[in-house]
Amino acid sequence: MGVGPGAPDLLTLRAVEALRRVDVILAAASPRNDYSRALETARPHLRPDVRLQRLEFPMTHDRATLRAAWEKAAGITRDVLRGGENAAFLTIGDPLVYSTFGYLLKTLRQLDDSLPVEIIPGITSFQAAAARTRTILCESHETLCIIPGIRDEESLTRTLEQADSAVILKAYRNFPAIVSSLRRSGRLEGGLMASHVEQPEERLAPVTAVAAEEGTPPYMSLVLSRKK
Ligand SMILES: C[C@@]1(CC(=O)O)C2=NC(=C\c3[nH]c(c(CCC(=O)O)c3CC(=O)O)Cc3[nH]c(c(CC(=O)O)c3CCC(=O)O)/C=C3\N/C(=C\2)[C@@H](CCC(=O)O)[C@]3(C)CC(=O)O)/[C@H]1CCC(=O)O
Numbered sequence: 704m705g706v707g708p709g710a711p712d713l714l715t716l717r718a719v720e721a722l723r724r725v726d727v728i729l730a731a732a733s734p735r736n737d738y739s740r741a742l743e744t745a746r747p748h749l750r751p752d753v754r755l756q757r758l759e760f761p762m763t764h765d766r767a768t769l770r771a772a773w774e775k776a777a778g779i780t781r782d783v784l785r786g787g788e789n790a791a792f793l794t795i796g797d798p799l800v801y802s803t804f805g806y807l808l809k810t811l812r813q814l815d816d817s818l819p820v821e822i823i824p825g826i827t828s829f830q831a832a833a834a835r836t837r838t839i840l841c842e843s844h845e846t847l848c849i850i851p852g853i854r855d856e857e858s859l860t861r862t863l864e865q866a867d868s869a870v871i872l873k874a875y876r877n878f879p880a881i882v883s884s885l886r887r888s889g890r891l892e893g894g895l896m897a898s899h900v901e902q903p904e905e906r907l908a909p910v911t912a913v914a915a916e917e918g919t920p921p922y923m924s925l926v927l928s929r930k931k
């Protein structure tokens with residue numbers, strides 16, 4: 704299930720109802736910090752007796768490391784379900800948008816495609832950012848383009864030139880290339896940077912202001928860009 708951007712009151716009623724019902728909570732954590740923001744977001748809704756099971760996702764692009772981790776996570780999930788327990792896998796935002804859930808689902812299907820899976824949608828990070836900044840995402844004939852900010856500058860520029868509205872997720876380490884591509888496509892002015900939306904560390908600022916600072920933005924950052 705998606706738990707939304709990070710505030711415990713931005714889960715859907717369906718997600719909250721499911722959390723009250725399940726025996727096991729499956730939470731993705733990076734071995735780097737063993738922290739699950741999705742779990743902390745859902746925590747106020749958990750039954751005190753629910754069992755917590757961490758699943759490690761290494762947050763890397765190394766194919767062999769990823770495959771091994773997904774197989775381990777899918778194996779644990781299969782064993783929980785085959786044991787007769789209900790489980791909820793938590794993911795930030797929506798489970799079908801750049802989510803660990805996608806990899807878990809595909810790998811679980813390969814292990815056993817008879818296991819029942821229900822997907823509960825969540826409010827995405829960019830919907831939450833649009834709401835917090837009162838930004839219209841798209842209207843009338845406009846397109847809305849969802850762009851992974853880890854692409855190279857040329858690719859980012861080409862896509863931005865085609866888009867009416869754009870949201871650039873994963874706007875952190877590659878932020879300088881993102882800023883250049885916004886500038887080259889004539890949309891730097893007006894670009895909004897939204898970090899940790901609906902989380903305690905929330906920051907909303909013009910892209911130009913963030914670009915003028917030293918340092919790398921946090922992983923939980925995205926850019927909203929609407930063509931003028
Ligand atoms: C490679 C890299 C780039 C990339 O994003 O592509 C990457 N994550 C990176 C960094 C990173 N990720 C997170 C933090 C801590 C942030 C914090 O704590 O504030 C940090 C920062 C850090 O570690 O420094 C947490 C996190 N990540 C995802 C979620 C949401 C979810 O679970 O859905 C959550 C919240 C979980 C929670 O806490 O609830 C999801 C994804 N992250 C993935 C990959 C894919 C999974 C691959 C796999 O199966 O392992 C997937 C599914 C995206 C996809 O595939 O599109 C990049 C490498 C580092 C680098 O080199 O820069």
Ligand SMILES: C[S@@+](CC[C@H](N)C(=O)[O-])C[C@H]1O[C@@H](n2cnc3c(N)ncnc32)[C@H](O)[C@@H]1O
Binds near residue numbers: 802832899900
């Ligand atoms: C792996 S993707 C997860 C997307 C998520 N499933 C969704 O539906 O929004 C991680 C990226 O989502 C964005 N993100 C997730 N939560 C966020 C938040 N609360 N504030 C700002 N950006 C966030 C950031 O761009 C981050 O790099």
